[in-house]
Each structure stands twice: as C-alpha cells, then as structure tokens.
Amino acid sequence: MRDADRDDLELHRGLAAGDRGAFETLYRRYSPSAYGLAYRITGQQVLAQDVVHDAFLALWRAPEAYDPARGALRTFFLSLVHHRAVDTVRREERIRARQDRASNLEPVTVEDPAEGVTDAADLAERRIEVRAALDTLPPDQRQVLELAYYGGRTQVQIAEEIDIPIGTVKTRTLAAMRKLRRVLDRSEAPEGA
Amino acid sequence: MTDDHGTIDELLAGHVLRSLTGADAAEADRLLTDHVPGCIECRTTLEGFRRLSGDMGLAAEPVTPPETLLPRLRRELDAEGARRRPMRVVAVAAGVAAVVGLAGLSLSQNIRANNADVRADSMAEAAVLASRPDARMVDVGPVQELSAPGEEILYVMGDGVPMPPEGSVYRAWIVSDETPTFVGEFLPDEGWVFLEIPFDPTVHDDLWISVEPADAPTDEPVSTERWSASAVA
Numbered sequence: 001m002r003d004a005d006r007d008d009l010e011l012h013r014g015l016a017a018g019d020r021g022a023f024e025t026l027y028r029r030y031s032p033s034a035y036g037l038a039y040r041i042t043g044q045q046v047l048a049q050d051v052v053h054d055a056f057l058a059l060w061r062a063p064e065a066y067d068p069a070r071g072a073l074r075t076f077f078l079s080l081v082h083h084r085a086v087d088t089v090r091r092e093e094r095i096r097a098r099q100d101r102a103s104n105l106e107p108v109t110v111e112d113p114a115e116g117v118t119d120a121a122d123l124a125e126r127r128i129e130v131r132a133a134l135d136t137l138p139p140d141q142r143q144v145l146e147l148a149y150y151g152g153r154t155q156v157q158i159a160e161e162i163d164i165p166i167g168t169v170k171t172r173t174l175a176a177m178r179k180l181r182r183v184l185d186r187s188e189a190p191e192g193a
Numbered sequence: 194m195t196d197d198h199g200t201i202d203e204l205l206a207g208h209v210l211r212s213l214t215g216a217d218a219a220e221a222d223r224l225l226t227d228h229v230p231g232c233i234e235c236r237t238t239l240e241g242f243r244r245l246s247g248d249m250g251l252a253a254e255p256v257t258p259p260e261t262l263l264p265r266l267r268r269e270l271d272a273e274g275a276r277r278r279p280m281r282v283v284a285v286a287a288g289v290a291a292v293v294g295l296a297g298l299s300l301s302q303n304i305r306a307n308n309a310d311v312r313a314d315s316m317a318e319a320a321v322l323a324s325r326p327d328a329r330m331v332d333v334g335p336v337q338e339l340s341a342p343g344e345e346i347l348y349v350m351g352d353g354v355p356m357p358p359e360g361s362v363y364r365a366w367i368v369s370d371e372t373p374t375f376v377g378e379f380l381p382d383e384g385w386v387f388l389e390i391p392f393d394p395t396v397h398d399d400l401w402i403s404v405e406p407a408d409a410p411t412d413e414p415v416s417t418e419r420w421s422a423s424a425v426a
Contacts, residue, residue: 023270024263027263031258032256032257033250033253035256035262036254036255036256037250040253049261054321056266057320057321060266061321062320071243071247072244074247074251075244075246076247078248078251079243081250082247082250084321087211091345123251123255126248127251127252130252131252153212154212154213155207155214156214170206170207171203173203173210174203174206177206180248181245184244
C-alpha cells in the first residue's frame with residue numbers, strides 16, 4: 001500500500017467520526033481529479049460541479065459505503081464520480097431528446113475546457129502510469145473503452161456509432177480492461193514483489 | 194441465463210463502465226445478486242474492474258473546480274450541524290445487512306446479504322438523494338419510500354420492519370394508471386430493508402407494498418394488506 005493510500009485511510013476514519021478537517025483535506029486532494037473527470041465526461045462545467053458536489057456529499061454522509069478491503073479510497077471515490085457523471089450525461093440526453101422533440105432546439109454547446117492544474121506528486125505519478133497503460137492498448141480496444149468510460153456511451157450506442165456488432169464491443173471492452181488491469185497491477189506492486 | 198465466466202466477465206466489465214442496457218443490464222443485476230457473492234473468481238474480477246474504473250479517472254486532466262464549490266459544500270455541512278447524519282437513509286445504510294438492486298421488471302428477487310457492490314453504490318446514491326431539499330420520504334406501511342422529482346429511481350427502506358406472517362412475503366409493485374406491475378419480493382434481514390427500484394415518473398404514478406402468500410401469482414396483488422405511497426403524499 002502506498003503512503004498516500006495509508007493517509008487516505010486515516011482521513012476516511014476521520015470522515016466516519018465527522019471530522020470536517022478530514023473532509024476538507026480530501027477535498028483539496030481529490031477535487032481537481034474529480035472535477036477534471038466529471039468535466040471530461042459531461043463537457044459542461046455546471047454539470048461537472050454538481051457531480052463533484054454530490055460525490056463529496058455522498059462520501060461525507062455515507063463514509064461506510066467505502067470498504068478499505070476493496071481497494072484505495074482514491075479508486076472508490078473516482079469510480080463514484082465516474083458513475084455519477086455518466087448518469088448525469090444519460091439524464092441530460094433524455095432531457096435534451098425531449099426538448100429536441102418539443103422545440104427542435106440546437107444541441108448544447110460544449111464549453112471551453114478549464115485550465116489544468118498540478119496535483120499531488122503521488123497522484124501525478126499514478127496519472128502517468130494510467131496514461132501509459134492506456135497507450136499500450138490496441139487502437140480499436142482503446143476506442144471502445146474510451147467511448148464507454150469518458151464518453152458515457154452505452155454498448156449499444158458504441159456499436160451504432162462505430163458500426164461494429166455489439167458482440168465485438170463487448171469483447172474489445174473486456175480485452176481492454178483485462179490488459180489495463182494487468183499493466184496497472186504490475187505498476188502498483190511493490191518492487192521485488 | 195449466463196453461466197460461463199467469459200460471458201460473465203464481459204457483463205461485469207460493462208456493468209462497471211455503466212454501459213449496459215436492456216437484457217444485458219438485467220442479467221448483470223441478476224449475476225450480482227445470484228452468482229457473484231458466492232464466486233470468488235467473479236468477486237476478484239469485479240474488484241479488479243472497480244479499481245480500474247477509479248484508476249482510469251486519473252487519466253483525465255485534473256482541473257481546479259470553481260471557487261464556489263467548497264463554500265457550497267461547507268454551507269450544507271454547516272446546515273447539518275450537530276446532526277451529523279440526519280437522514281434515516283444513512284442510519285439504515287450504517288446498519289444494513291442486506292441490499293438488493295431490483296432489475297426493472299424482471300424476476301422476483303429475495304434480499305441477499307453481502308452484495309457489497311450493489312450496497313456501496315446504492316447507499317451512496319441514496320444518501321445524495323436524501324440530501325436534496327426536494328427529497329420526499331413517506332411511510333408505506335412498515336417501510337419508507339425515498340424519492341425526488343425527476344429521479345428515475347426510488348429507495349425503499351426501513352429498520353425494525355416486522356417479518357410477515359409465516360409463509361408470506363412482502364412484495365413491491367410499481368403502478369401505472371392503477372395497474373400494478375410486480376417488481377420484487379423481500380423479507381427483512383434482522384429488521385433491515387433497503388431496496389433500489391427503477392421508477393419512471395413519466396410512466397409510473399405509485400408504489401405499492403403488500404404482504405402476499407409466498408406462492409401467490411405475481412400478476413397482481415391478491416392480499417388486501419397493501420399500502421400505497423401516494424395515499425400518504
């Protein structure tokens with residue numbers, strides 16, 4: 001376990017005890033990553049802000065939803081942000097579809113990206129590892145995985161969008177996730193393990 | 194139904210990415226309650242995919258959130274004051290031993306214990322929903338319904354819920370124009386109940402909870418022991 005993950009466990013214990021300081025420390029540590037992820041998925045700052053707000057509130061209100069035995073707090077929290085962001089995209093799609101049907105509105109314009117930031121050294125290190133792992137994927141696997149994860153697309157939508165059978169979407173997705181998991185598990189393992 | 198691990202892994206991958214729909218989503222829900230809790234291979238696979246989902250979030254460029262976000266969170270935490278966990282849902286979540294995600298209008302699902310994957314997500318989502326100022330919590334017989342305008346999901350929860358008479362079960366129904374559709378059945382686990390039910394407010398207008406003989410058909414409630422969420426709205 002990395003030092004930062006051990007620190008997070010301590011902060012998580014603080015959350016469970018209602019420690020506002022622990023909450024703010026976690027906010028400072030993870031809000032740029034969470035907001036960057038939510039922004040990439042939703043494409044709108046106001047939606048990304050709501051996603052991150054709800055995710056932090058959920059962490060505060062139900063810290064017991066995180067089980068330390070299942071991995072790092074970082075991965076739990078960013079997974080929660082991802083889920084909420086994808087759900088938000090789907091909800092917006094439904095609303096937009098209804099509005100489009102009703103009034104033939106123009107599609108929502110994607111906002112300009114916000115300025116990037118520098119984050120903690122351990123997060124920056126892991127970020128490099130994850131991006132390098134993504135680079136190891138064959139292009140067709142990476143495309144499918146990124147459409148699902150960062151694009152919030154369903155497998156049916158992906159099949160239609162890139163004109164391949166849904167079975168191929170499934171096999172490419174699984175192959176990509178297995179390979180990424182192997183690469184990242186190796187990079188996370190202590191030296192000599 | 195799926196029972197080979199290659200196909201199951203495909204469904205678990207899609208589930209973690211939230212990219213499943215229709216029959217695949219229903220099958221994944223079934224696997225998460227029926228198969229995964231008892232299969233160490235699938236639990237390991239699922240946990241690996243969940244960690245990967247969190248890791249992949251780091252590949253997005255970090256962006257400083259608006260300055261207003263932290264003050265907004267502080268105000269909401271301040272409003273809670275000493276009532277650290279004011280909503281009943283959190284009390285339920287803290288002690289819940291059993292959670293089930295009911296897959297739309299699919300099969301009857303008895304409550305299963307230790308479905309950690311469903312539990313963590315559902316508890317967090319319910320906690321967020323409960324924090325909304327327009328969230329609505331109403332008694333429906335021995336349980337409570339938590340919902341909010343515009344949300345296509347609702348939660349049924351309770352603690353100290355009595356067991357129904359021997360040979361009977363609780364059943365949940367979603368209702369459109371007074372026509373009930375069976376969603377699932379459940380028994381309290383040491384008094385705890387926590388259910389997540391898809392609910393489309395543009396189609397459905399009520400939730401019923403009833404006590405039914407366990408062997409009764411599920412095409413409609415046969416018991417008069419029935420409670421409606423709208424009756425107390």
